[in-house]
Structure formats: C-alpha cells, structure tokens
Amino acid sequence: MTTRTLSRMSFATLAVATLALAGCSDSTKESVDDAASAVTSAAAEAGDDAKDAAKDAGDKVKEGAADAKDAAEAAGKKAKDSAEDAHNDTMGTLTSEDVHLHDGFVKAMPAGAGMTAIFGTLENHTDREINLIGFTTSLGAADYEIHEVVDGKMQEKKGGITIKAGGEHVLEPGADHLMILNHDSAIEAGATVDITLKFSDGSKVVVRDVPVRAIAAGEEDYGSDSAHGDHDMDHKHDK
Incomplete structure (x- = not known):
C-alpha cells in the first residue's frame, strides 16, 4: 500500500x-x-x-x-x-600413449558367421609389465574373449596376455588373438572399429578406427568345428 x-x-x-x-x-x-x-x-x-x-x-x-x-x-x-x-x-594410469596396437585390424565377416578376430601387434611403451585381461568394441552386441591356439585347438587364454616393459606381443592367426563371438551382423572390409583394451590395473585404453580387412580363408577358418576344438560358442563373457 x-x-x-x-x-x-x-x-x-x-x-x-x-x-x-x-x-x-x-x-x-x-x-x-x-x-x-x-x-x-x-x-x-x-x-x-x-x-x-x-x-x-x-x-x-x-x-x-x-x-x-x-x-x-x-x-x-x-x-x-x-x-x-x-x-x-x-583405476589405472595407462593411456593411448603407453599402449599401441600396431598394424591392427579386424577380420571381415559376413552376416550370420557369428565370429571373427582382431590381429596386430600390442606394444607396451611403459617401463613396467602390463597385463591385458579383456576388451570390447564399438560393434555392439557380442561376446569378447582373448584366445590362444594350443595343439591346433583354439581356447580362451586364461589370465590374459602379459606384455613385458618395453616389449610387444603379436596377435595372429593360429596363435594368440582377440576373439569376437556371437555377433550376427556383417563386418565389412573398409569399415573401422574402435577397440577398448582392458588391463589388470583397471586402465582402459581406446584404440580408434581399427580397419576391417579381408584375409585369406586358409589363414584361419573360424567357421569350422576343427578350428574351435571343444570351445563352447555359447559362452557369455565380457559384453
């Protein structure tokens, strides 16, 4: 008022x-x-x-x-x-400067094949030993495992991959590699995939734009039972 x-x-x-x-x-x-x-x-x-x-x-x-x-x-x-x-x-201190995937690539895969792999050379640019225990990708729904080939049979590599200080570890057909399972969509040559590497100290290092390449079928036949031995494709791991 x-x-x-x-x-x-x-x-x-x-x-x-x-x-x-x-x-x-x-x-x-x-x-x-x-x-x-x-x-x-x-x-x-x-x-x-x-x-x-x-x-x-x-x-x-x-x-x-x-x-x-x-x-x-x-x-x-x-x-x-x-x-x-x-x-x-x-949760860890590793960065993309510490760990490289040299000449890395994802093997191209047709729709319905269900599985493929990642190859290349893992490089440790630190002064300490590191242990890769898992990985995921930008592909979406899939299962991801670290594999090895023992006596001609592929199996999950228990304990992951250890890389010495300043050392490297080769991922190749017929030996250690990163396996992509239960993925139904095609992964076509010429595309790129982001890969997130997981280490035992909790670090996660993202490797971006890894190319998808077609390699000769004789180098690694992921579709045959003989290549997998007794490996159970229904395993549900690190999605």
Missing part, C-alpha cells in the same frame, strides 16, 4: 467523521457521500496494491526456489564428476 493511498484514505475518513459529528444538512450530504466513495475507492486501491505485492513476493519465492534447485543440481553434477574423476584416477 502506497503512502499516497494511505493519505487519501485518512483524509476521506476524517471528512466523513467530521461531517457526521456536525449533523450535516442535506446540502452537505452529497459531500459526505463523495467522501465515503473516496474511502471505498482508496480501500479498493489499497487491496489491489496488497494483492500485487503478495503476487510479486510469491513470484520472487518461486524464482528463488527454482534458482536453488538449479544450484543444487549443478552442485550434484559437479560432485558426481569429481567422484568419477577420482575413481578413474584410482
């Missing part, structure tokens, strides 16, 4: 009271009525002002609550990001 409005109400009220006490005549009745109308009008205006003030106050409370909510969400996200960063810091 404004000072002007209060003044108008006070003046009009005083006028009504004075005229009433004085026993006003008919000639002054209209003046009394005018004064009364002024009081009523001032009161109405004061009510509108109060409503507006209350609405403004309510809007400010809502805005304050919204700002507080946004601030809380931002703080929560920042805390989550910090926690994830701290978690990553404790």
